[in-house]
Amino acid sequence: MEKSINMPFNSSTEEAVLGAVLLEKKAMPVAVQYLRAEMFYYDNHRIIFGALMRMYNARRNIDIITVVDELCRSDELEKVGGPYYITKLSSQVASSAHLQNHCLILKDLFLRRELIKGTSALLSSAQDMTMDIMDVVCNMQELVSQVENDAIKTDNLRDMELLMDDTLQQAEERMENSVNGVTGVDTGLTDLNKMTGGWQKGDLIIIAARPAVGKTMITLFLARSAAKSGLHVLFCSIEMQGERLGDRLILMESTVDPYAWRTGQTDEREWNEARQAARELATLPIKIDDNPMMSIDYIRAQARLLKSKGQCDIIFIDYLQLSEMKTPGKENRSREQEVAAAARKSKLLAKELNCPVVLLSQLNRQVENRFGNRPQLADLRESGAIEQDADIVMFLHRPAMTGQTTDKESGYPTEGLGILITAKHRNGETGNVYFSHNKSMTKIEDYVPPMEWMMRQSK
Incomplete structure (x- = not known):
């Protein structure tokens, strides 16, 4: 599958992530915290992860047979390489031990591709004298914001102890600032x-x-x-x-x-x-x-x-x-x-x-x-x-x-x-x-x- 050589990607890491999700039940909840289908570089990998997302959101069991069935029903099985390719993905991974690191690598590569595509488009816009300069500036701001939102690694999951500490801290700030x-x-x-x-x-x-x-x-x-x-x-x-x-x-x-x-x-x-x-x-x-x-x-x-x-x-x-x-x-x-x-x-x-x-x-x-x-x-x-x-x-x-x-x-x-x-x-x-x-x-x-x-x- 032809792709621009200037775009950073890692095919083996994409295969490792998909293989881990097919292999172990605990892998998909980890992957969805970091990845979306469009973050995969290869078209067939995007299609497979999209199918996995649909199954995960519908709370259906994920394994080789169920994934092949899902791709059949969406008429996408042949696009990804058939049942053989799905089986091949799962056979290449021993466990999901390093899944989090692999997901972060894919996310990093995706953000770099987005910056390359976005800045290329901005360069063309800046050279187009028919475009309003403020539109170009707004597009630049939007690109930075989109990449920034994906790049920021935040953990919104807090236990009650941390939540109570944060709540009391805000209440204390209100008391100090109240006039x-x-x-x-x-x-x-x-x-x-x-x-x-x-x-x-x-x-x-x-x-x-x-x-x-x-x-x-x-x-x-x-x-x-x-x-x-x-x-x-x-x-x-x-x-x-x-x-x-x-x-x-x-x-x-x-x-x-x-x-x-x-x-x-x-x-x-x-x-x-x-x-x-x-x-x-x-x-x-x-x-x-x-x-x-x-x-x-x-x-x-x-x-x-x-x-x-x-x-x-x-x-x-x-x-x-x-x-x-x-x-x-x-x-x-x-x-x-x-x-x-x-x-x-x-x-x-x-x-x-x-x-x-x-x-x-x-x-x-x-x-x-x-x-x-x-x-x-x-x-x-x-x-x-x-x-x-x-x-x-x-x-x-x-x-x-x-x-x-x-x-x-x-x-x-x-x-x-x-x-x-x-x-x-x-x-x-x-x-x-x-x-x-x-x-x-x-x-x-x-x-x-x-x-x-x-x-x-x-x-």
Whole structure:
């Protein structure tokens, strides 16, 4: 069977692994910890190991006869060399004594082949002047990540003694880092901090709403609060230009009239105040990327680079459905599948970098047909996988926008009332967090009911 002489491989080691699995029952559980079918260099060996995997997962006995039968049923027996070759494999091995070492050798050779193939493809891409350079960089990052994930030798199997030690160590770290009950990233809202303990490392937080409800404004408020607590923030804005985010941040930080600012009619006092606000904001550890064509892979590449410099403690993405979702080699996937893949990548990004990822999402139109327009989990647009991968799902709701004067659940007047409805919280309670805002949502703070309302309630 012809193969490139530049590719590293070891036929005798592949035969030894397959022979050991055919010979001893205890061998397959060891092999599956390290190997997948594609890690074998020879086509017939890949087919044989694939059959062994199917049998192992189906809890069927593995020996020469059963493996030959499995290959017959899948019409692959002749492709691997017939019953003679299967018998030959098992006769060449005395025992599975060195199986673990043999598996590690095959894994090492596979990773080297993947690097050779991947870097060759990257070299061609880099020389192709029609390709966007950031696409090439993202492909390079993806290659390194894939090889890195396979190369890292971790043992996730822990006994209870080790698990309890690790659990107590994390609990001790929470106690040391707790500030008024906040163990994660400060959200800027007292009730939200109480509910979540702050945004926690490794969590994917979804904040969803219909257009024009204020997703970007609430997220900028959360990002600014995190930065003011001294943490490094990466804010990825796919929808809005960076300068427009700058406008909103200046309005949050000052008392400048939003209408006057938008229309260029600020007076001298307001202009000086805006300049002072800009100087204060310039000291915050926030980095904003407003590339309109960014994908989750692009964001991951940026975040990994910043993390390596100690400059990425939390990531905000505005918003999911606008991210570039064209996956090379998977152009036939549906929009729902692409959204699901992007949500999953966001969760994996949170785990990989061990930091919170706050991801904005759209709601579908059916929420507008419900009385009160109060969002539910079923309203998440295009993919139930968003709910599945998220640790926290929150809906931004402003009841005044639907014509209500009183919120049904709380009884609060709706003017200036915002609600973050926590519909899913994997590690805590669900419920409502109320906040107050001005008409432009440039001022957001903890909600305190109006004095008139509280006086009426006391009667």
